[in-house]
Amino acid sequence: MLALRGIEKAYPLAGGTLPVLKGIDLNIEQGEMVAIMGSSGSGKSTLLNVLGLLDGFDSGGYDLDGVDMSGLSEKQAARYRSLFLGFVFQSFNLISFKTAVENVALPLFYQKVPRRERQKRAMEMLGKMGMDDRADHLPSELSGGQKQRVAIARALITEPRVILADEPTGALDSSTSQDVVSVLREVNGSGITVIIVTHEADIAAKCDRTIRLHDGVIIEDGRSGDVVEPTANGAGSTD
C-alpha cells in the first residue's frame, strides 16, 4: 500500500541544511495499524507529512497504492489526499467558525459531492462517532475528546484507505486518549490502514506494529509487544 525507498529529506538552514530523514525504507500493507515512535525531533512528523503528501522529499521513492508519488504537482497531491488519505492532528485542526457537521462535510465539498448527500453522510459519520447530538456545535463548544472524534469523523468521511494521525492523543487526558485509540482501532477493523505518531507506549501497545525513529533513521520495526520503551517519555512535543 505504502512503500518508501531510501527517502531523504533535509530542511534548508541558515548555514547549510539540516538532514531530518536519512534514508527511510518502509513498507506498510493495507489494513495495518502502525505506531511511529521516537524522541522529539527525530523526524516523526516529517515522515508522516511525507506519507500524507503534505510535504515533499529530496531523494528516494514513494509508491502509494502502486503509483509513484515523486514530482507530484500540488493539484495531483490534493487529489490523492482527497481520494486516499485522512488526517487527524494533535491540535484537532477543526475550522473554528464551522459547526461539527460542517467540518465533517468539508472534504466532500472538495470532492464536489452534492450538498444533501454531504449533509447526510456527515451526520451518519458523526453518529458512528457518537457525536450526532453535537452536530450543530462549534468546535469551541466541544471538549478535547469530542473535538478529536469530530476530526476523526472528518478524516473518515471520504472513505480513505489510510488514516494518518500525528499525536492524536497528545492534547488529551489518558482516559480520553484510550477512548480515541479505541475509535481508531475500530476504524482499522474496517480495513483502513492507520498510522499513528505517538509518544505514549500504551497507545503504541494498541497497534499491531511499532516503528521507532531516531535522528531520521528507523532503528526498530516490529510487533508492538516486542518493542521496549527505552525512556519513560520523549515528551515536550515541539509540534
Next chain:
Amino acid sequence: MMGLDRDRLIELVQVVVRNPLRAFLSALGVGWGLFMIIITVGAARGLENGVKADMGNDVANSMFAWTMSTSIPYKGYQRGRGLELDIDDVRWLEANTQHLDLVCPEIQLGGWQGTNNVIHGKQSGAFDVSGAIAQYQKAKPMNITSGRFLNQADLDAVRKVCVIGSRVQDILFEFGENPLGETVQIQGVLFRVVGVYTPKGNDEDAQNEAESIYIPFTTFGKAFNTRDRVGWLSMLIKDGVDAEEAEEATKQLIKSRLSVHPDDPRAIGCWTMAEEFQKAELLFSGMRLISLLFGSLALLAGVIGITNIMLISIKERTKELGIRRSLGATPVRILCQIIGETLFLTFLAGLCGLVLGVGLLEAVDGYLEGGGDAGVFRHPEIDFGTVLTVLCILLGMAIFAGILPAIRALAIKPVEALRAEG
C-alpha cells in the same frame, strides 16, 4: 468555472459574519467610492438637465440666418456691399430649400433699447417689438396664457393687433386688468392686444422674451415703413437632416439669390441650435467623464483597502487554508475561494454605496420635484448604462484586488500552513 451555489454563498457569508467589523471597515472604502461616483455623475446629470431645461424655449432643430456685408467682390459688385433680404427672397428660399421645414421672416424695431417706445394709458415701457408671421410659434415655442397668437388673417388683412409678453402686461397694465381688447401705442401707432404669452425656459433669454411684443410682419412693414424688408430668418431644419449640412446649404442658397461669392465668409450670418447643443453636450460628457474618473480613483483606493484587508486575513487564516489543503482542496479551489471572498466583499460594499447613492439622488430629486429650489439643477439621475459601467469597473477592480491575496495564499505550502499558529 464556479457558479455561486448555496455552499459557496454560505462560505462567503461566514467570512463576513466571522469578523463583521473588519468586513465593514474594508467595505467602507469601496462603498464610499461607489457612492461618490453615483453622486457626482448624478449631480453632473442634474446640472445638465437643468441647463437643458433652460434651453427649453429654443427648439433643438432651429436655425437663424441674417445678412451682413460682402467681403469678396463678385459679379461686378464691389466688396463691402450691404445685403438685405425681403419677403420675396423668403418665399424663394422656401420654394428652393431641401433642408428646411419652415422659414419665418422676422424684423425688429431697432435703436429703442432704454427708450420708452410703448404706451398704455399712463404707463409706458421699453420693449422689443418684432414683426412675425403666424408660424413663428413653431420656431420659438411659447405658452399663450390668454387670447391667441398672430394668425394668417391678421397678416393678410394687415391688422393692427399685437401679442404681448407677460412682463409687458405687468408693466403696462394694472393688476387684475384684462389686457385683451385693450390698445397699446407703439411708436405712435395703436395696436389691439389679442394675446398674452409667457416664454418657455427660465434663462436670461426667456426674461428678454417676456418683455417682447409681436405684431404681424405685414403690419410692421406698413406701420414702421420697412415695407418688405426682412431683419433675419428663423428656420426649422427638417427632421433627420444634419444641422451643419442644412446651415451650409441654406447659406449657399441665400448667397446665390443675393449674388454673393460662394466662398464669402462674412456675408451671411448663421446660428444653429444643434451646434449650441453639441457644445453643451461636449461639456457635459466631459463632466461625466471627470466624475467617473475621480470616482474610479476613490473606488481604486477602496479596492486597495480590500486587498490589504484580504492580505491580513490570509495571514491570519494560514492555518485554516492549510487544513483545507489537507482535506483535499486543490490550489484552484483555494484561488477561487480567495477571489470569491474578495468579490463578495467588494460587491456587497459596492451595492451598499450604489443603493445609498441612488437613494440620495432620488431623495434630492423628490425634494426638487416637490418645489424645492436649487438654481440650475434639475432631476439628478443616473442611467442604467452608467451603473452597468461602474459595476464592470468594480468587477475588474475586485478581481484585481483578489489576485494578490490569492497568490499569497497559494505560495504557502500545506505543511507550513498546518504548522502555523491559529
